[in-house]
Amino acid sequence: MPTPLDTPAATAADMPPHALWRGDRVHKRVYTDPAIFELEMDRVFGQAWLYVGHESQVPRTGDYFTTRLGREPVVMLRHSDGEVHVLYNRCPHKGAKIVPDGSGSAGKFLRCLYHGWTFKCDGSLLSVPLRSGYEDTSLDLKDPQNGVRRLARVATYRGFVFASMAAEGPSLPDFLGGVATSLDNFCDRAPEGEVEVAGGVQRVIQRNNWKIFFENLHDTVHAVATHESSWRAAKEEYASMPEGTPKPFEIVIVDGNGEPLEFWEKLELKGYDGGHGYMEGIFTPPQDPVSLAYVAALEASQGATRADEILRVNRHNTIVYPSCSPHTSFQQIRVIRPLAVDRTLVEIFTFRLKGAPDSTFQRALKYTNVVNSPSSNVMPDDLEAYNRVQEGLGSDGGDWVSLQRAAGRDQSLPGGCSSNGNSEMPMRNMFRAWAGYMAPKGQA
Template structure:
C-alpha cells in the first residue's frame, strides 16, 4: 500500500504556550491539514433551520472545502447532504437559499432525489438493467455528512461519523445559544433581513483571534470613533445617538477593556462580557414588557442580565447575543476568508427591535461599515507581514500565565479583559485537532 504524498507538517513545532509559528497562517500545507483535521472533524455551523421553514426548502454552504446543502423534508426533518450528484458529480442545489417542489432534480441528466438525498428516479431506467446500478444502493444517493445536530434551530454538522458529541463540543458556550433564544418572548429566533458577505484577504484564524481581542479597538478603530465624536461634538452638543454610541465604544480607555471578563472553554470556544450596557429607551422598555409577559418579570431580568459581546464557537461561527448578530467564518485558502453575517428576529418581540438589530448590523457588519473596514485592512496587513521573513513567531504573551479556572456558571477559564486568553485557547484546540493522535477530549479547558 502506498499513501498519497502529504507534506510533513510538524504540528508540535508550530505552537508554544504563548506564541505560534507564522506557518499556521501562511502555509498551504498547514491549510490543507486544517481542512482535513479541523474542518473534517469539528462541529461546523451550517445554518439556522428558519432559513428552510418548509418542506423542499434548502440552503447551500461550505464545510471546509465541501459544498453542502441543508434541506427540510416532508416530515419536517433537517438533513445536511454533500451537494453532489452521484451520477456525474454536478452540484445539485444552486448557491444560497431556495425551494424545490418536493424533490431535487439534477440539472444534468434529471436524476431526482428526495430531500433526505435518497435517489428517487433516473431516466432511461431500462438501460441500467443487468448493470451494477441499484436504485436502493446508498452509493447512488446523495451522501449525507457524518453527523448533524440541531440545537434550538442552530444546525451544526460534522463530516466525521465518529468523534466528540455535539453536547460535549458545545458545553462551554451552550449558555450563549440559550440566551440568544431565551431573549425571544416566544423562545425562538429566525433569520431575517438577508445576509452580508465579506471577503477578507487573510487567514481565517486572524478573524477569530480578533473577535475577543480587546487590545485592538482603540488603535485600529481610531478613525471611526474620532469621526463619530467629531460629529457629536460639532453638531449634537456631545449627545450620542445609537449609531454613534456603537462606533464610539471602540474608543474606550484601556481600563474599560481590562475590567471586562473573558471566559474560555474546551474546543477553542470563548466569550467576552458585553461592552454595551443594555439600553433603557422606550423601545427597550417595550421589549422588556413583551419578554416579561411571556416569561415573568424575574425571568426576563435574569435573561437580560446575561449581557455578552462576541461568543466564539470555534472554528466556524460567532454569535452576538445582545444584538442578534451571527457571523459565520468560511476559510477559502490560507489568505482568503469569507465571513457571512446573519441577523435574527426575536420571535414575539416588537418589530422595531429587529429594526435596531439591522441598524447595528449596518453600522458594524455591513461591507460598507466604517468600523469593520479598518479591521479587514489590518487583517490583510497581518497576512502580508506574516508572509515575509521578518520573524517566525507571533506573540500571544499578553496576560499569559495569569488565567484562572472559573468556579461560576459554565466553568472553564477566566481572564482579565485585556488578556490574550481566547487566542491561546483557540490554539490549544487547534493543536489538539491538528495532532492526529489527540482528538479534542471532553476534559477541562486547557487540560
C-alpha cells in the same frame, strides 16, 4: 540538524503541532503555508462540528439553503417528515450540483438538471430515467449508497444546525460545552423563545487567514487604536449636539471602541475546551422607546424576574470554534468560510426575535450596518489590520507571533478558564484546540 520547522511544505502532514505552537507563541507558517491550510481543511474542518445554518432558513418541505463546510459544498433541506437534513451538493450520477448556490424551494423532491435523476429531500434515490438500462450492471439502484450522500452527523441546538464530516466524535452539546449558554441566551431573548433569520446576508471576502479573524474577535487591546478614526468621529459628533441630548444608538455602538485600556482590562473573557469562548458585553442599548418596548414585550411573556435574568447575560462576541461567532445582544451571527490560506469569506446573518416589536429587529439591522457591514465606518479598520498582518507575516521580519500577554495568569473554571479582558488567553485557547485537531494520527 534540520528542525521540524525546516520541513518542506510538501511534508507538513508529518509535522507535530508543537513545532508550530508553543503555548504562548505560534509560528508564522500557520497563517501563510498553503500546505498547512490544506491540512486544516482535513483535520480541523473535517472533524469539528461546523455551523451550517438555522432551521428558519428552510421553513417548508423542499426548501433548501446551500453553503460550504471546509472545502465541501453542502445543502441544508427540509424533508417531508419535517426533519432538516444536510447533504453534499452532488448528484451521485455524474457529480453535478443538485441545487444551484443560494436558497429556494426544490418542491417535493430534488431533480438533477443534467440527466433528471430525482431524490427525496433526505437524499434517498427516488427515480432514474431509463432504469432498465442498468439491469445486469454493477450499479445496484436499490443500494442506499446511490442516493445523495449525507454528512456523517447532523444535529440541531435551539434551531442552530451543525454538521460534522467525521462519523465519530463528541456529541454537539458536549462539543459546545460552556458556549451553549450563549446560544441559549440568543433564543431566550425572544419573547416566544425562538429566533429566525431575516434581512438577508452580507458577505465579505477578507484578504487574510481565517484564524486572524477569530483571534481579533476577543482582542480588546486593538479597539482603541485600530478604530480611532470612527470612535473619535462619533465622540465629536455627540459633543456637537445640544447639551442634554440622549446619545443616539449609532453613536453608542461606535464610540464604545474608544474606551481606555483600563476599561477593557476589567472585562471578563472565558475560554472553553475546543477553542470556544466569549467576551463580556461592552455596552447596552440606551433606555429609549425602542429598548423599553422590547423589555415590556419580554416581561409580558416571561415575567419581570425571568426577563431580568435573561437581559443580565451581557456578552459581546462568542466564538464557536472553528466556524461561527454569535452576538446575542444584537441578534446576529458571523459565519467563517476559509477559502485559501490568505482568503476568508465571512457571512453576516441577522435574526428576528419572535414576539419582539419590529423596532427591535430594525435596531439589530442598524447594528449590523453600522458596525459589521463592509461599508460601515468600523469594519474597514479591521480589514485593513487583518491584511497588514497577513502581508507582514509573509516577510522575513521574524518567525514567531506573540500570544504572551497575561500568560500564566488564567483562572480555572469547569471545562475551561477565564481571564481579564486584556489577556491573550482566547488566542492561546484556540491554538490549544487547533493543535489537538492538527496532531498526526497517534500523536493527539
